[in-house]
Amino acid sequence: MTNSTAIKRPLGANDTPARIAVTCALAGPALDLLRTVAEVEVPDADRPLSADELRSLVAGADAVVVTVHDKVDRELLDAAGPALKIVANVAVGYDNVDVAACADRGLVVTNTPGVLTDATADLAIGLLMSVTRRLAEGDRMLRAGTSWSFRLDFLLGCGMQGKTLGIVGLGQIGRAVAQRARAFGMKVAYTGERASNEVEQSLAARYVSMDALLREADFVSLHCPLTPQTSHLMDAAAFDRMKPTAFLVNTSRGPIVDESALADALEAGAIAGAALDVFEEEPRVEPRLLAMDNVVLAPHLGSATLETRTEMAVLAARNVVSVLTGSGALTPISS
Structure with missing residues (x-):
């Protein structure tokens, strides 16, 4: 053995x-x-x-x-x-x-x-790009042999420039994601423990409440630890406060997101999409998420270099x- x-x-x-x-x-x-x-x-x-x-x-x-x-x-x-x-x-x-x-x-x-800060931050941005630009959806379509041709309205995604990235938890990984977001021309808002003035200024990051972040952000990226307070932080009520055009990214811990509530929100059009690297009951994934084209899934690859x-x-x-x-x-x- x-x-x-x-x-x-x-x-x-x-x-x-x-x-x-x-x-x-x-x-x-x-x-x-x-x-x-x-x-x-x-x-x-x-x-x-x-x-x-x-x-x-x-x-x-x-x-x-x-x-x-x-x-x-x-x-x-x-x-x-x-x-x-x-x-x-x-x-x-x-x-x-x-x-x-x-x-x-x-x-x-x-x-x-x-x-593992840089590797996880890279993956968070990669997941965001994949779900907003519909890269995984296009890959699946080609592998399935689906007929296609270039059109100006074909597989239109969502650009990141000028949009607001809401970061939940501005620790080491959250800060690294904020740095990358600035390079893509995004505005950064964050919630959780308040960072120093120097950190906020260096990242051009604006501190807001959780409620304000959910209402304002075009993209919500989770980087908080899993605690009793953050378990199911993203529940039905949280998804109801997000924009219908917003996307969720989770590279933190699976139970921070109520996967059933997320599937409900996606089915109802309450949010536009999600990209997940971690899951509530790994390796199990909420079955409804597996069938959704506006969801990108990765098998816990945040630090996988x-x-x-x-x-x-x-x-x-x-x-x-x-x-x-x-x-x-x-x-x-x-x-």
Whole structure:
């Protein structure tokens, strides 16, 4: 089931080699780095592990490296046992980790901020271009062998110049999207935590309430973390406040959008279209969305470049090595 390499420092429980449980395949440089300090166990399965498989894998581990689809709850921490020192999440968001439960056990939790900012921002703009210019729709038409000819009214889309991009969450990724939006001639409004005057001025970004953003924006792009407060932030009431010509883009977390309410809004013409990289119940997608030409769907590709995924994995590995060798975490999450 697993492949592992034992190296005898640092020592774990009972003076045995420290052990690192990795829940999925990582880039080679990250695994090589982990193997310099411990025995590394990686499942052969090319899929998310079940809860039982996760508990079995982490039992007795000194460190655990997880991804966004691995639920790190009290049961998993209990299964790991007292040797566990760090949970390294290969992602920026950490809604999959019970940070409070980790804090109760004195565990360090880390994430991978910064390294995936540009890749995710690029994808957000790419999704926006695809849905507004009907690129995926045209691609499907050609692949289906549908007859066509150039006409001045053929597959007309929506331009971005002069339009307002509403950004929900002006963190690192939100700011990177705003920079790209300016290059396309868009105006930027944002909501969420207020940025500094310097950031607002550098991005020509205008702070507005959530209600005002939904009413004013031609494009709404989600970049907030998933919390109890943001779960189903985009619900039926939110879609009712958007322009009927507006588009939604989500590269944050799936449950921020009520997919059923989104499908209802699209069917009713309450908004013009949507582009989603994340979903409420991944890998499941609301079936009605699959049948809609004005919806562009991607299978969670926000950080999916070779360079970015490698950097994410290496940063997670560096956090583990640093904690196990007593130097402290590089990018810790506080509870």
